Amino acid sequence: MNHAVPSSLAAPSEAASPQAMPAPAFTAEEVARLIACPSCDALHEEQVLNNGEVARCVRCHGLLEAPRRSAMTRIIMLALAALILMVAAIFFPFLELSAAGLMQRSSLLDTVLAFSSGMTAPLTLAMAALIVVLPVLRFVLLVYVLGPMAIGWAPARYARPAFRVAEALRPWAMAEVFIVGVAVALVKVAGLAHLSIGPAFWAFVALVLVTVLKDNFMCRVSVWKTLEARRRS
Amino acid sequence: MENAGSAPPVLTARRAGVLGCAQCGKVHLPGPERCARCGSVLESRDHTSLQRVWGWMFAGLVVYVPANVYPMLRTSMLGKTTDSTILGGVVDLIHHGSIGIAIIVFVASIVIPVAKFIAIAYLALSVTHRVRLSPGKRQHLYEVVEFIGRWSMIDVFVVAILSSLVRLDFAATINPGIAAVSFALSVAFTMLSALSFDSRLIWDASEEEDA
Numbered sequence: 001m002n003h004a005v006p007s008s009l010a011a012p013s014e015a016a017s018p019q020a021m022p023a024p025a026f027t028a029e030e031v032a033r034l035i036a037c038p039s040c041d042a043l044h045e046e047q048v049l050n051n052g053e054v055a056r057c058v059r060c061h062g063l064l065e066a067p068r069r070s071a072m073t074r075i076i077m078l079a080l081a082a083l084i085l086m087v088a089a090i091f092f093p094f095l096e097l098s099a100a101g102l103m104q105r106s107s108l109l110d111t112v113l114a115f116s117s118g119m120t121a122p123l124t125l126a127m128a129a130l131i132v133v134l135p136v137l138r139f140v141l142l143v144y145v146l147g148p149m150a151i152g153w154a155p156a157r158y159a160r161p162a163f164r165v166a167e168a169l170r171p172w173a174m175a176e177v178f179i180v181g182v183a184v185a186l187v188k189v190a191g192l193a194h195l196s197i198g199p200a201f202w203a204f205v206a207l208v209l210v211t212v213l214k215d216n217f218m219c220r221v222s223v224w225k226t227l228e229a230r231r232r233s
Numbered sequence: 234m235e236n237a238g239s240a241p242p243v244l245t246a247r248r249a250g251v252l253g254c255a256q257c258g259k260v261h262l263p264g265p266e267r268c269a270r271c272g273s274v275l276e277s278r279d280h281t282s283l284q285r286v287w288g289w290m291f292a293g294l295v296v297y298v299p300a301n302v303y304p305m306l307r308t309s310m311l312g313k314t315t316d317s318t319i320l321g322g323v324v325d326l327i328h329h330g331s332i333g334i335a336i337i338v339f340v341a342s343i344v345i346p347v348a349k350f351i352a353i354a355y356l357a358l359s360v361t362h363r364v365r366l367s368p369g370k371r372q373h374l375y376e377v378v379e380f381i382g383r384w385s386m387i388d389v390f391v392v393a394i395l396s397s398l399v400r401l402d403f404a405a406t407i408n409p410g411i412a413a414v415s416f417a418l419s420v421a422f423t424m425l426s427a428l429s430f431d432s433r434l435i436w437d438a439s440e441e442e443d444a
Contacts, residue, residue: 024250024262034260036253039372041433042243043253043260059243059436060372064258097398099405106398114397120409123417127393130386160272164256171424174383174390180337181390187334188326188395192405224257228270 035221037062066219072150072226078214079139085207086136092200095182099193108132108200135173135211141166142214146223155230163227167220176208245436247277255279255433278433285429286357293422294350296415304410306392308399316410319343319388341387342416349385349423352378353430360434368439375435378427385420389413 026034035046039062049055051069056062068074090108097104112131115123145163148156156162182204186195246253252261256273268275304316317325319342326335356375359366366374392413399407 022248022250025244026249026251026260026262028262031251031260031262034251035258036246036251036260038253038255038258039432040368040436041245041247041253042436043246043249043251060369060432062372095394095398102404104398104400106394110397111393114393115409115413119411120414123389123393123409123414126417126421127389131390164271164273167256171379171383171428174386177383177386178390180384181387182394184334184337184387185391185394185398187331188391189399192399220256221258224259224271 035064037064038221063219065221065225067222068217068219071217071219071222072146074217075214076143076146076150078210078217079142082207082210082214083136083139083143085203085210086132086139088203089200089207090132092203093198094200094204095186096196096198097189097193098196105198107198108204130172130174131178134169135175135207138166138169138173141169142218145227149226149230155227159227163223170215173211175204175211179205179208245433247433247437252277255431278437279431282429282431282434283357283360286353286426289422289426289429290350290353290357293419293426296422297346297350297419300412300416300419303412303415305388305412305416306395307408307410309406309408311404318412319416322388338388338391341385345381345385346419346423349378349382349427353423353426356430356435360438363438368436371435372432375427375430375432382420382424382427385423386417389417389420 024031033046035044036042037044037057037060040057040060042057042059044055044057044064047055049065049067051067054066055064057064092107093105094108094111095106097106108131112128113124115121115127141162144156145159145166148154148159182201186197189195246260250263252263252265252275253259254261254268254271254273254275257268257271259268259270261269261275265275267273301319303318305319305322306317308315308317319338323335323339323343326332326338352374355364356371356378358364359371364371392409395407396409399405
């Protein structure tokens, strides 16, 4: 991959007071050609990147921009695939346990409802949110934001707040953490009873893979820029 | 590793008297309250950031104590009920011989939370105090903290899966303990603490030294 490191401007010789905001050093036209690193605030001159190129901040090496070819279509397809997988994961049996002639089947829904009694009841809501609701909400929001643009329409009316929410939800959608939790739980009960894995488990594993792929394709700054460009035209 | 000692001298949006959007990177002349591109609130620096970081961190610390003291899992087998705490669960796993899983649980529920408290406190202090670590390394530390926080939830998920799965009446039943709630809260609070941190503050201190 070829690194297009944007040229940074040299710091001005006269030291500006760090507390008060100094007068703007740029005009409105100049400002439009700049990009500030979201992580460390360093200014860069924006460069036109080809697909597959990556722009990183010269100071903190944080990602500035990484446009990908047909990223929008791919993200939408992956988000739709994830939604379908989620439906399968919720309704098919997830894990089956048998011991001493007794059999217990557990779906994702049962797992979510595990905390539904007594003092741990509030955790039910949190679990439902972390494993099912927030991931689904993210997929739906992404389809809503990118869908109209992918087929050449102007962005949907609430595309901007929708994408902001989708990005804010990112750390809270914990499907992949849940999968590791399942692995640990399997080992813990392995000695106690015979366990078999249901179709929903594999649906969920696929869902996690799809989510990771999708997040790799998505570049936040590129999406914002596309949103802005399409809104104007 | 890249040159860790000295970051290249760069002009930041703040020193140039303009505002950079922390969401999408768009640069604005001072004036607007919200970014024209993405609609996020525009602030040169988030001045309430450190307050929120400390607030959430102490909240997380407070609920982390009961999470370790009270039982996480309540297992009843053939009429006998045993409670196990987070650390107890790890010890049980070692006795069963699953060292690998024991390490995963130990790292996720004890090492990561404790390391996170220390790392967040260090980062927050480094804004106002001189520290040895270069801004580049601290930025890296912040990214690690941000990425790793959610993985502490593993133990809560394990408890949920076990208690939904192991319901074989008299033979064996597993119920969640109250520590599951406080542990989940602790993870959420420390995540909020890390998210409240404005990483641009890391770089400001070193800039003042240069100037």
